[in-house]
Amino acid sequence: VVQRGTATLRKAKKITVKTCLDNPFVFQWKTIDGEDMHFILHTLEERIKHIGLKKIETPRKKKRSLTKKQMGRKRDASTNELPKEEETEGHRQKLGWTDISIRRQLAIGVNEVTKALERNELLLLLVCKSAKPAMITSHLIQLSASRATPAGQVPRLSETLAPLLGLTSILALGFKKQSDKFTEAIEAIVPKIPALEVPWFQYRSEELVAYAHTDTSENQEPEQLVDVLSNELTSQKRKRAESNQLDLSNVVLQPLKIKKLVPNPNKIKKPPRKKKKAFS
Numbered sequence: 001v002v003q004r005g006t007a008t009l010r011k012a013k014k015i016t017v018k019t020c021l022d023n024p025f026v027f028q029w030k031t032i033d034g035e036d037m038h039f040i041l042h043t044l045e046e047r048i049k050h051i052g053l054k055k056i057e058t059p060r061k062k063k064r065s066l067t068k069k070q071m072g073r074k075r076d077a078s079t080n081e082l083p084k085e086e087e088t089e090g091h092r093q094k095l096g097w098t099d100i101s102i103r104r105q106l107a108i109g110v111n112e113v114t115k116a117l118e119r120n121e122l123l124l125l126l127v128c129k130s131a132k133p134a135m136i137t138s139h140l141i142q143l144s145a146s147r148a149t150p151a152g153q154v155p156r157l158s159e160t161l162a163p164l165l166g167l168t169s170i171l172a173l174g175f176k177k178q179s180d181k182f183t184e185a186i187e188a189i190v191p192k193i194p195a196l197e198v199p200w201f202q203y204r205s206e207e208l209v210a211y212a213h214t215d216t217s218e219n220q221e222p223e224q225l226v227d228v229l230s231n232e233l234t235s236q237k238r239k240r241a242e243s244n245q246l247d248l249s250n251v252v253l254q255p256l257k258i259k260k261l262v263p264n265p266n267k268i269k270k271p272p273r274k275k276k277k278a279f280s
Helices: 035-051 068-077 082-094 110-118 135-146 157-165 183-192 199-213 222-244
Strands: 106-108 122-128 151-154 172-176
Touching (some): 110 172, 135 151
16 A cells, blocks of 8 residues: 555656668778789889888887986986987987978878868879778768779788888878879879779769770870869759750749738737836
């Protein structure tokens, strides 16, 4: 028996609803296997060795907690170690990339490659197959397809090129349009890369293949080819917009006359707030 006033009502838990956008398409990289993979890695390896681009870094040492005696010795010896600090500063200036101008022609890493693709600065994109999880590089498929940039997934890309450049890993490597030192390598690698399959950018890949087989595109540079393709697409959009426009030459506009203004009956008006009287 439950006495009056002792029973409690439990409130029903609110069902949390989360909205999410799901993509019905599944995008996957077309891996480059066999002879094409070895050819791409060999050409890039030879080119980087010939240029001599590398990042020089000093190995980081772990800092250990010093005792009071060691701190006192360090303070006493600080006056005598002034010339050594100058030597270390001069040594630090030599660290970094051997040639900054050549480094600016490349986009290394997923973040740098993403920014370069958004600005439409890349001629070629290579992604390493060892990138885990796959979501790290999956967004680059749609970006490269929207910019009409040839891109492919190359196994062992990080293993072969990272030690040459003095880096621990390279998950994505992009070659910019103003890269003068890598033009021959780009021209040799692009035919080995398969076209990306993105449904809403399929027409662009087909037109790129059509332009590549024409005689005029053989003498053109990759930048000129992209410019010609973009001009063709803009001209097609203009033609479609002009064809869809209606002939409004015979249309006559008449003046608008307002007969009566009727308030909205469904609108609920809030009652005026009563002012509270101040107690004297």
